[in-house]
Amino acid sequence: MIAPACDDERMVARAGLGLALLLLGCGEPHYGGLGPDLALDDVGADVTVDDLGAEAPVVDSDVGETSPDGDLPDTTAPDTMTPDTGPDTTAPDADAGCVAPMLVCSGTCVDPRTSYTNCNGCGKECAKDLPLSVACEATKCVCAAGELACGGRCVVPTEDPKNCDGCGKKCGKDERCRAATCECRSGLTACGATCYDLQGDVNHCGTCTTVCANAEKCTTGTCSKDACPPGRTGCATDKSRFHCFDLQRDATNCGACGTVCNEDQLCIAGVCTLYAPASTCTTCGGCTACETIFPGTGRCCPPAAGTARPVCVSGATCPA
Numbered sequence: 109m110i111a112p113a114c115d116d117e118r119m120v121a122r123a124g125l126g127l128a129l130l131l132l133g134c135g136e137p138h139y140g141g142l143g144p145d146l147a148l149d150d151v152g153a154d155v156t157v158d159d160l161g162a163e164a165p166v167v168d169s170d171v172g173e174t175s176p177d178g179d180l181p182d183t184t185a186p187d188t189m190t191p192d193t194g195p196d197t198t199a200p201d202a203d204a205g206c207v208a209p210m211l212v213c214s215g216t217c218v219d220p221r222t223s224y225t226n227c228n229g230c231g232k233e234c235a236k237d238l239p240l241s242v243a244c245e246a247t248k249c250v251c252a253a254g255e256l257a258c259g260g261r262c263v264v265p266t267e268d269p270k271n272c273d274g275c276g277k278k279c280g281k282d283e284r285c286r287a288a289t290c291e292c293r294s295g296l297t298a299c300g301a302t303c304y305d306l307q308g309d310v311n312h313c314g315t316c317t318t319v320c321a322n323a324e325k326c327t328t329g330t331c332s333k334d335a336c337p338p339g340r341t342g343c344a345t346d347k348s349r350f351h352c353f354d355l356q357r358d359a360t361n362c363g364a365c366g367t368v369c370n371e372d373q374l375c376i377a378g379v380c381t382l383y384a385p386a387s388t389c390t391t392c393g394g395c396t397a398c399e400t401i402f403p404g405t406g407r408c409c410p411p412a413a414g415t416a417r418p419v420c421v422s423g424a425t426c427p428a
Contacts, residue, residue, distance in 0.1 A: 116394055125378045129270045130240060130397075133415050134428075135289075147361050160355055172259060174405075178351070190238055202272065205217070209221065211226065211229070211230055212399070213226045213230035213231065214230070216232075220232075221244070221245075221246055221247050222244050222245065223244055224243060224249075227244035227247060227248070227249050228244075228248070229246035235251035237249055237312070238251070238257055238260070238261065238262065239260070239261040239262070239400050239401075240252075240255075240262035240387045240388055240397055240400055240401075241257070241262055242262075242388065248364050251263075252387070252388050255387055256271065256274070256275060257275075258270075258271045258275035258276070259275070260360075261273070261387075261400070261401070262387050262388070263275075263358075263384070263385070263387060264385040264417060265285075265288055266286075266287055266288045266385075266416070267286065267385040267415055267417060268285055268385055269283070269284055269285045269290075269315070269371045269372050270371060270372050270382060271287065272288060272289070272290050273285075273288035275331050278371050278405075279371050280303070280371065281304060281359065281360070281368055281369065281370060282296055282359065282360055284304040284320075284372065286414050286415065287414075287425055293359055294412070294413065295307070295354070295357065295358065296360075297316070298311075299316035301314075304316070305351070305353060305358065305360075306326075306329055307326070307328055307329045307340075307352070308325075308326050308327070308336070308351045308352035308354075309326055309351050310324065310325060310326045310331070310351055311349070313326035313329060313330065313331050314326070314329035314330060314331075318331070320349070322349060323351055324351045324352070325342065326351060327340075327350060327352055329350075331379055336350070336352035339354055339356075340352040340353060340354050341353060341354075341355050341361075341365070343363070343365030343366065353365065355378055356375070356378045356428075357375050357376075357427075357428060358375055358378055358384035359373065359374065359375040359380070360379050361378075362375035362376035362378060362379070363375070365380060367380070372384065374421065374427050376421065376423065376425050376426070376427050376428075377425050377428075379423070380421040381421050381422060381423045381425075382403050382421065382423075383415045383420060383421045383422070383427075384402075384404065384418050384419070384420050385415070385418075385419060385420070386398055386408055386417050386418040386419060386420045387401070389408070389417060389418055390412075390416070390417065392408035392409070392410065392418045395408045395418060398420035401420050402420060402422040403420075405422045405423060406420050406421075406422060407420065407421050407422075407423060407424060407425075407426065408420055409421055409426035409427065410425070410426070
């Protein structure tokens with residue numbers, strides 16, 4: 109505790125030192141190097157701190173207590189750090205070590221140049237951005253070898269009637285795509301730039317140049333007055349002449365005389381049905397391409413004559 113003040117305030121003023129208050133304290137004073145016999149009158153105004161000796165105590169004016177070694181007490185605030193309660197279970201920082209061009213996607217460091225599910229950016233899935241693609245290369249979704257990205261998905265340019273040997277290159281409605289070339293559909297024959305059914309067309313009966321008489325029909329490639337053979341229906345065309353067509357398979361007379369299917373349709377059981385080559389597939393076993401091409405209605409059918417891939421149809425029936 110701070111020593112009580114002495115009566116002789118005049119002496120305190122002459123000393124001119126704050127520590128004189130301790131020298132004049134009640135009880136037994138400590139005079140440092142001055143000695144116990146020093147008279148109060150001998151303490152003049154010229155006394156310095158050095159004259160009082162090294163052992164003079166220091167007063168803590170705020171707390172009121174003296175540091176034993178003369179140093180001021182430590183007034184640093186107490187440590188309030190949360191105590192260690194066990195091992196650190198915080199998940200490691202995913203950014204650590206993930207250096208550009210790598211990206212942190214969903215907490216994992218990935219390479220956007222090759223990641224199929226994060227191609228050129230987090231969440232950019234090739235399966236959605238380019239259906240039927242097989243990989244991400246140099247930040248781009250790519251199709252299987254021999255395929256092209258056309259119309260937002262991968263296609264087979266050697267067999268696709270809407271992209272035959274290139275994106276947007278359509279075949280005619282009476283044609284199909286084979287080996288990247290448009291050719292006449294199955295059952296039709298090219299006569300010049302047009303495809304005909306030589307088995308039933310009276311103007312091209314059996315050959316491109318054979319024309320039947322007015323009263324005749326073309327039955328199985330022969331001009332005849334007989335009725336159309338089973339499986340074929342007589343369709344009146346120019347000059348009321350009858351052609352014998354298979355309305356179940358003929359894409360130019362599908363289901364009814366004169367009903368023409370589009371270039372990307374087959375005549376299946378008398379119905380114009382969408383079709384496309386099964387991209388990425390060589391057999392129907394395990395092939396999922398058809399569901400991608402025709403969601404909810406896709407069916408994989410065996411390869412047609414002259415094709416290397418199965419065909420996908422939007423329906424339950426495969427072409428005969």
